[in-house]
Amino acid sequence: GDSVTQMEGPVTLSEEAFLTINCTYTATGYPSLFWYVQYPGEGLQLLLKATKADDKGSNKGFEATYRKETTSFHLEKGSVQVSDSAVYFCALRGGSNYKLTFGKGTLLTVNP
Amino acid sequence: GAVVSQHPSRVICKSGTSVKIECRSLDFQATTMFWYRQFPKQSLMLMATSNEGSKATYEQGVEKDKFLINHASLTLSTLTVTSAHPEDSSFYICSASPRWGTGGSLGYGYTFGSGTRLTVV
Numbered sequence: 001g002d003s004v005t006q007m008e009g010p011v012t013l014s015e016e017a018f019l020t021i022n023c024t025y026t027a028t029g030y031p032s033l034f035w036y037v038q039y040p041g042e043g044l045q046l047l048l049k050a051t052k053a054d055d056k057g058s059n060k061g062f063e064a065t066y067r068k069e070t071t072s073f074h075l076e077k078g079s080v081q082v083s084d085s086a087v088y089f090c091a092l093r094g095g096s097n098y099k100l101t102f103g104k105g106t107l108l109t110v111n112p
Numbered sequence: 113g114a115v116v117s118q119h120p121s122r123v124i125c126k127s128g129t130s131v132k133i134e135c136r137s138l139d140f141q142a143t144t145m146f147w148y149r150q151f152p153k154q155s156l157m158l159m160a161t162s163n164e165g166s167k168a169t170y171e172q173g174v175e176k177d178k179f180l181i182n183h184a185s186l187t188l189s190t191l192t193v194t195s196a197h198p199e200d201s202s203f204y205i206c207s208a209s210p211r212w213g214t215g216g217s218l219g220y221g222y223t224f225g226s227g228t229r230l231t232v233v
Contacts, residue, residue: 041227041229043118043225044224045224046224100158100207103155
């Protein structure tokens, strides 16, 4: 079945540091890939997505590129801010169903 | 943009009582809604998928009689936790997928509600 393996946290960075959160997946067919962010006590917000190989999703300075050859969708940001502190979830939607499969989430804490 | 409203955001109930959680799509028609449960510091566990006008499809290990799901319209799905017990305490989150042809830029994404923190005492 489909699965998402996500870099284990927590990750603690200083403001303006570079961020990478690794995400790899296993899926049949051609899945769509997503990054969601969850702030404390809230639901999930879509951060970015990519629907086919080599697509780059980007939003709010975050980027991730759909790499079919390495089955990866790593999240990056060049300069993190304190307000980026949250839990980040990598997810995929398989080609043949409507379900989202989530990674375990990575807690990011950015210190001033 | 697409908005999903989930209510209540927090609820405390006594053991043995039932609690209903509502999930509404405010500006699009949701053919399919999903209910998740999230344990502290863990990922989301899909509980069930509900399609408007039909019975929900539950994931393996989820008790249908305990977690009643109703998707009576294209904008509303409800989750009722029946005879709640302390072990049902959790964060419940819904998400919605648009009806084909509506929802604008949702594309293949899903919109999530803000979650409901259920505490059973």
